[in-house]
Amino acid sequence: MKSVIFDLDGTLADTSGDLIAAANACFRDMGAGDVLDPSRDAATALRGGRAMLTLGLKRLDHADGAGLIDHYYPVLLEAYGAAIDVHTHLYPGAMEAVERLKAAGYGVGICTNKPEGLAHSLLRRLGVRDAFASLVGADTLPVRKPDPEPLFEAARRTGGDPARCVLIGDSDTDHKTARAAGVPCVLVTFGPAGGDMAALEPEALLDDYRNLPALIGRLLA
Template sequence: MRCVVFDLDGTLADTSGDLIAAANACFADLGHAAPLDAAADGDTAVRGARAMLRLGFARIRGEGDHEADVDAQYQPLLDHYARDIASHTYFYDGALDAISRLRAASFRVAICTNKPGHLTDLLLDALDARDHFDAVVAADTLTVSKPDPAPFFEAVSRAGGDPTRAFLIGDTQTDRDTARAAGVPIVLVSFGPAGARVLDMAHDVALHSYAELDDVAVQLLGR
């Protein structure tokens, strides 16, 4: 079966507002004014908790080694995020409709994310979206995460797809490197937090709107 595998944060959904809010809550706990901005720092947000903390500490204290502080605030950030995971998060325009059309056309559909599993579950439940996907593989589903190709192949397998007729849709270098390691096409979205800058990376297809996904899927995987 043909299979389309999606990254989650910044690809299917804009989660940056809630991620940034969680990071800023950590800095507030430490007595600092919010150093991160949801509009300007979304690209950092989708690269993970540690990336946000590093950027925040650099802005507060200047460049340097802040890894001990990053480590100390990593779990508090996840805890803040879990308590308020979907106040600002939304699926990109047309994403769920495009997934429904793919499934109606006999494609399998999966998520492969570096978000921790319990947070992935919380988010999909909060957005009432779990039933849209045949499989979900998160950062801790296996002992390795993207850009190792194993989670991608696991997502395809759990979805009932054929790894020789699959591709990955993402918005970061991690996604691009995962697809390259798996030997499958990489589709990069131009509407994520990085915008069109993401297309500076080598890729196979650019997706500018989920209205284009039906044609892209047929182009890459056939009918």
């Protein structure tokens, strides 16, 4: 079977608002107030908790940045898990595209650098977990993206051949993962970092989920 594997944050859903809220909870605990802005810092949010903490502490010119990141990262994850779907929304047409791909006979799964438990919780809260045959998170295996093994595992868990999959993503990490795996990569242009995706020269760019099934048909022909 051929399979289509999706990244989660910034690809299937805009999770940046809830991620930034969790990071700002950490900065408030430090006595600094809300350091990150939901609009200006959305692209950093989609790179994960450590990236947000790093950016905020840099703005605060904090001397012990590394130590505070290690201390507050689990605090951030706890805050995020407690309010994981307040601002998050699926991108328009994403689930319709997923259902069309499944109807066409593709296995469909998720490979994300979000911890598996949080990813599972978010997808359940959004009501779409059962739409995906696989879910591989940052801590599912001993390695994470851009190592290709999580992508291969996500494909295998759909019943697919890992060599015959496509990765849909929104970042250089996704692009590097697909390159390491030797499979095509589609990068979305509607996320916060969408304007930077063309420079990575993926096999395809996606600006509307309505176009995805036809695009996958060409890439996996």
